[in-house]
Amino acid sequence: MTSDETVSGASASPDDLLWPGPAAVRRGPKPRFTVAEIADAGTRIADAEGLSAVTMQRIAHDLGSTKMALYRYVPGRAELDAVMLDRAFGAPARHDSDDWRRALAAWAEGVHSRALAHPWSVELAQRPHRPGPFELAWYEAGLAAMAQLELHGSEKLDVLALLAGHAMSIVRQESASAAPEQDLAAAMARILTDRAADHPFTVAAFADPAGARGDALRFGVERIIAGVEVLAAARREA
Amino acid sequence: MTSDETVSGASASPDDLLWPGPAAVRRGPKPRFTVAEIADAGTRIADAEGLSAVTMQRIAHDLGSTKMALYRYVPGRAELDAVMLDRAFGAPARHDSDDWRRALAAWAEGVHSRALAHPWSVELAQRPHRPGPFELAWYEAGLAAMAQLELHGSEKLDVLALLAGHAMSIVRQESASAAPEQDLAAAMARILTDRAADHPFTVAAFADPAGARGDALRFGVERIIAGVEVLAAARREA
DNA sequence: GCTAATTGCGTCTCGTGGACACAATAGCTA
DNA sequence: TAGCTATTGTGTCCACGAGACGCAATTAGC
Numbered sequence: 001m002t003s004d005e006t007v008s009g010a011s012a013s014p015d016d017l018l019w020p021g022p023a024a025v026r027r028g029p030k031p032r033f034t035v036a037e038i039a040d041a042g043t044r045i046a047d048a049e050g051l052s053a054v055t056m057q058r059i060a061h062d063l064g065s066t067k068m069a070l071y072r073y074v075p076g077r078a079e080l081d082a083v084m085l086d087r088a089f090g091a092p093a094r095h096d097s098d099d100w101r102r103a104l105a106a107w108a109e110g111v112h113s114r115a116l117a118h119p120w121s122v123e124l125a126q127r128p129h130r131p132g133p134f135e136l137a138w139y140e141a142g143l144a145a146m147a148q149l150e151l152h153g154s155e156k157l158d159v160l161a162l163l164a165g166h167a168m169s170i171v172r173q174e175s176a177s178a179a180p181e182q183d184l185a186a187a188m189a190r191i192l193t194d195r196a197a198d199h200p201f202t203v204a205a206f207a208d209p210a211g212a213r214g215d216a217l218r219f220g221v222e223r224i225i226a227g228v229e230v231l232a233a234a235r236r237e238a
Numbered sequence: 239m240t241s242d243e244t245v246s247g248a249s250a251s252p253d254d255l256l257w258p259g260p261a262a263v264r265r266g267p268k269p270r271f272t273v274a275e276i277a278d279a280g281t282r283i284a285d286a287e288g289l290s291a292v293t294m295q296r297i298a299h300d301l302g303s304t305k306m307a308l309y310r311y312v313p314g315r316a317e318l319d320a321v322m323l324d325r326a327f328g329a330p331a332r333h334d335s336d337d338w339r340r341a342l343a344a345w346a347e348g349v350h351s352r353a354l355a356h357p358w359s360v361e362l363a364q365r366p367h368r369p370g371p372f373e374l375a376w377y378e379a380g381l382a383a384m385a386q387l388e389l390h391g392s393e394k395l396d397v398l399a400l401l402a403g404h405a406m407s408i409v410r411q412e413s414a415s416a417a418p419e420q421d422l423a424a425a426m427a428r429i430l431t432d433r434a435a436d437h438p439f440t441v442a443a444f445a446d447p448a449g450a451r452g453d454a455l456r457f458g459v460e461r462i463i464a465g466v467e468v469l470a471a472a473r474r475e476a
Numbered sequence: 477g478c479t480a481a482t483t484g485c486g487t488c489t490c491g492t493g494g495a496c497a498c499a500a501t502a503g504c505t506a
Numbered sequence: 507t508a509g510c511t512a513t514t515g516t517g518t519c520c521a522c523g524a525g526a527c528g529c530a531a532t533t534a535g536c
Contacts, residue, residue: 019429028513029501055492068494068516077493126364126410128420131429136437143439153446158457165407166400172364173399182366191257191369199374201381208391219396227465266482267532293523306485306525315524 017079018086018132033063035073039083043118046084051120054084081124086132088121089114092141101225103145104163108221111138112167119175122168149228150235159228166220173216255312255321256370271301273311277321281356284322289358292322319362324370326359327352330379339463341383342401346459349376350405357413360406387466388473397466404458411454 017035041062042054056067056077063070074080092110097103115122131139142160149156177183188206196203255273279300280292294305294315301308312318330348335341353360369377380398387394415421426444434441 026513027501027503027511029515031514056494057492066516067492068518069514071494072514072516123365126407127361128410128414128417130425131422136429136433136440139440139443140437143443147439152448153443154448154454155457156443158454159461161407161411161454162404162458162461165403169364169399169403172366176366179366184369187368191374195374199378201385202374202377205377205381205391205394210390210392216392216396216399219393220400223397223400223465223469224461225465226468227461227463230464230468231461263534264482265480265532265534267484269483294525295523304485305523306487307483309525310483310485 017074017083018130031073032065032069033073035083036087038063038070038073039080039087042080042084043088046120047118051123082129082132085121085124085129086134088118088124089134089138091134092138094141095145097145100145100147100149101229104142104159104225104228105218105221107138107142107145107160108163108167109217111164112170112217115168115171116174119171122171125164125168149232151228151232155231159224162224163221166224167217170217170220255317256324256368269311270303270307271311273321274325276301276308276311277318277325280318280322281326284358285356289361320367320370323359323362323367324372326356326362327372327376329372330376332379333383335383338383338385338387339467342380342397342463342466343456343459345376345380345383345398346401346405347455349402350408350455353406353409354412357409360409363402363406387470389466389470393469397462400462401459404462405455408455408458 020035038059041059045054045058045062056070060067060070074083089111092107095103095106095110097106115125139160142163143156146156146159151159173184177185180186185206188202192199192203192206258273276297279297283292283296283300294308298305298308312321327349330345333341333344333348335344353363377395377398380401381394384394384397389397411422415423418424423444426440430437430441430444
């Protein structure tokens with residue numbers, strides 16, 4: 001758009017950083033960095049100190065450069081976030097199974113494990129963003145798992161959203177309870193002591209020892225898949 | 239803690255603003271505001287211009303005051319967010335139904351409609367926070383709906399998390415596609431034009447006209463409830 | 477009316493994202 | 507080989523947000 005293009009992988013496609021094209025021959029000084037290096041520096045910071053610690057200054061510092069130098073490679077924070085997000089998930093593991101239930105469960109567990117490795121990615125994934133190449137690959141893998149299922153396209157997408165949303169929700173819980181200050185169960189226990197009378201069911205639910213901290217990820221995944229199976233079975237009748 | 243308590247509903251409980259106790263007799267000048275008024279001003283701004291437009295300065299301006307005056311009532315942004323969140327959802331509608339499926343579906347739709355009325359609340363709800371009185375009431379209502387079900391306490395909580403997470407995820411979609419720049423389907427269509435060959439299933443899913451934009455909220459809620467029903471039925475056998 | 481607790485709020489600091497200008501560098505061409 | 511010019515490197519500046527601190531104004535209780 002402007003005379004200043006902020007390129008470094010010189011792409012022809014409009015989706016800038018996420019879909020780098022082949023690097024064109026460049027004239028001036030050799031670029032000191034690549035977008036990937038910058039994003040990875042940001043990722044290291046986010047992993048160690050959380051997303052809010054990721055600032056242009058901080059990345060530049062860790063890279064032995066200065067803030068404004070980075071703006072040659074990255075248009076702004078939003079675009080950097082997009083690259084970090086896509087790289088955080090990476091390529092999905094190919095999981096060939098003819099049982100769509102297994103395949104979907106594996107897919108959801110894949111989302112979970114990737115997100116858990118970079119908890120800040122959940123925050124980024126759930127705010128509106130343009131999907132990158134890896135995210136597209138995850139879509140493709142998830143939909144491939146459901147290829148045999150007699151569901152509409154939008155329904156399959158809904159199923160993936162349901163599974164991914166659940167997996168990320170679990171990651172949120174897990175990384176929150178790591179910080180004792182933010183553990184829901186602990187907070188609830190404290191809050192409920194004074195107000196037990198008005199909230200009998202809540203007290204009971206949080207007090208119930210049976211299956212406490214059962215594998216919440218698996219529980220949700222299995223419920224969703226079971227629910228999908230009910231629909232698929234009904235479809236097969238008609 | 240410090241000598242400066244930032245009280246205005248003078249509570250004895252440690253959970254500060256969210257659980258105001260009876261106002262103690264105060265000495266100095268009459269407070270010009272209440273926490274609720276400040277939170278509601280923030281809510282008005284967030285509804286109209288998004289969460290990022292909510293700053294202490296802006297709230298103060300709208301209230302005809304100055305930024306620092308507000309800090310007498312609110313310890314900081316985080317606490318203000320918590321109050322805004324709790325008030326955004328408000329009290330759940332009592333929905334008496336002896337059919338737990340209907341009751342749960344109504345609960346999920348309640349979450350959806352409240353969140354949709356204040357889309358920014360999703361952002362706040364999904365980051366770690368201390369539950370407020372209204373949130374506790376939603377827990378209680380949801381658990382009450384499942385009173386008859388033979389599930390463990392933690393499982394019931396998982397079901398609510400699943401439903402609420404789904405409802406909020408839908409709100410995210412809905413408020414994103416309101417801004418054409420962020421609509422997923424549109425972005426996907428654009429991205430896929432160049433890369434259709436590598437992503438056959440994704441292309442097919444997004445192209446499938448059947449049931450496109452079917453009620454995604456209901457679809458997910460029904461899948462989840464169906465999945466829970468499968469488990470409940472299995473439990474009843476044993 | 478005096479005193480002490482409280483509120484109102486101006487000023488300052490620090491940190492963040494980002495615009496802009498200009499210097500340094502290194503392919504390309506003559 | 508000597509420019510020319512596209513590109514990178516980076517210092518400076520600005521707007522704006524959260525919040526600390528200090529002091530002035532207010533008012534309930536004695």
